[in-house]
Amino acid sequence: xxxxxQLDSQVPVFEEAPVELRCNYSSSVSVYLFWYVQYxxxxxxLLLKYLSGSTLVKGINGFEAEFNKSQTSFHLRKPSxxxxxxxxxxxxxxxxxxxxxxxxGKGTLLTVxx
Amino acid sequence: xxxxxxxxxxxxxxxxxDKSIKCEQNLGHDTMYWYKQDSKKFxxxxxxxxxxxLIINETVPNRFSPKSPDKxxxxxxxxxxxxxxxxxxxxxxxHTGGGNTIYFGEGSWLTVV
Numbered sequence: 001x002x003x004x005x006q007l008d009s010q011v012p013v014f015e016e017a018p019v020e021l022r023c024n025y026s027s028s029v030s031v032y033l034f035w036y037v038q039y040x041x042x043x044x045x046l047l048l049k050y051l052s053g054s055t056l057v058k059g060i061n062g063f064e065a066e067f068n069k070s071q072t073s074f075h076l077r078k079p080s081x082x083x084x085x086x087x088x089x090x091x092x093x094x095x096x097x098x099x100x101x102x103x104x105g106k107g108t109l110l111t112v113x114x
Numbered sequence: 115x116x117x118x119x120x121x122x123x124x125x126x127x128x129x130x131x132d133k134s135i136k137c138e139q140n141l142g143h144d145t146m147y148w149y150k151q152d153s154k155k156f157x158x159x160x161x162x163x164x165x166x167x168l169i170i171n172e173t174v175p176n177r178f179s180p181k182s183p184d185k186x187x188x189x190x191x192x193x194x195x196x197x198x199x200x201x202x203x204x205x206x207x208x209h210t211g212g213g214n215t216i217y218f219g220e221g222s223w224l225t226v227v
Contacts, residue, residue: 032213038155043118043204044218051213088155096212099169100145104157 002027002093006105014113015083021076021108023091032094033074034102035065039087047089050074061085086112117141118219120205126225127195134191135222137205143217145169145210146188148180151202151221160203163188164210195226 007022025033032051036044048059055067065076074091088109092102120137127133139146147170148160162170163182177193188207192199205219 030212034215036218041221043220044157046215046217049213049215090157094212094214094216098164098210099162100208100210100212100214101147101159101162101170102216103159107155107157 002029002095002103004091004093004103004105006089006091006108008108009106010109010111012111012113013081016080018079019077019081019085019110021089021091021110023074023076023105025072025074025091025093027093027095030096032096033065033067034092034094035059035063035074035076036090036092036104037061037087038090038107044090047076081110081112083112083114085110116220118205118207118217120203120219120222122222123220124223124225126227129195129197129226131195132191132193133195133224134189135203135205135224136187136189137219138187139205139207139217140186141207141217143207143209144185145208146182146185147206147208147216148188148190149204149206149218151204153201157204161188161190192224195224197226200224200226 003026005024034049035047050067091105118139147162161180166182202221208214208216
């Protein structure tokens with residue numbers, strides 16, 4: 001069984017400040033980790049994913065995430081946020097095999113204030 | 115070109131009605147999904163199909179019946195709609211196998227009154 005915990009339901013920050021959105025996962029099998037972003041009234045867009053290899057993963061829009069196996073974490077970071085980064089962010093863990101699916105966390109609402 | 119497209123985007127209907135949401139993907143994927151997002155934004159998988167075969171059925175009521183006429187289409191039919199069915203339904207697709215990116219449609223906002 002897999003699960004994802006996003007530790008913060010809301011994160012307010014000021015424009016140009018750094019931000020970290022926290023994600024912890026639980027999985028009994030090989031781990032594939034994802035971050036998606038959902039802008040208001042839109043679908044989900046992939047920011048980045050970790051499959052294997054380097055633990056630091058770079059994604060779109062200046063976001064990056066670090067996979068930490070010992071802490072079972074996959075935190076998302078951005079050094080300087082913009083107003084346009086205001087959105088809901090979802091961490092997800094993927095199972096392998098023919099019954100492949102993503103299990104999502106409950107989301108973190110990032111609000112960037114001027 | 116829209117990769118995963120679903121229609122309608124908005125749907126308001128009365129309790130007890132039957133409605134369908136259609137989904138098509140032009141990415142050449144062989145696996146398609148339906149996810150439900152509730153009012154608290156929680157996303158949960160409902161079904162997945164691989165090459166028209168049902169793979170995942172996550173304890174969804176029998177009133178929900180997916181149909182996949184071919185691997186590029188996955189429709190969702192809902193019978194006897196209830197207030198609790200109000201949600202956003204996302205269609206998605208991917209290549210088969212672990213680690214593949216799942217691409218989502220824009221969502222269908224269903225409101226049952």
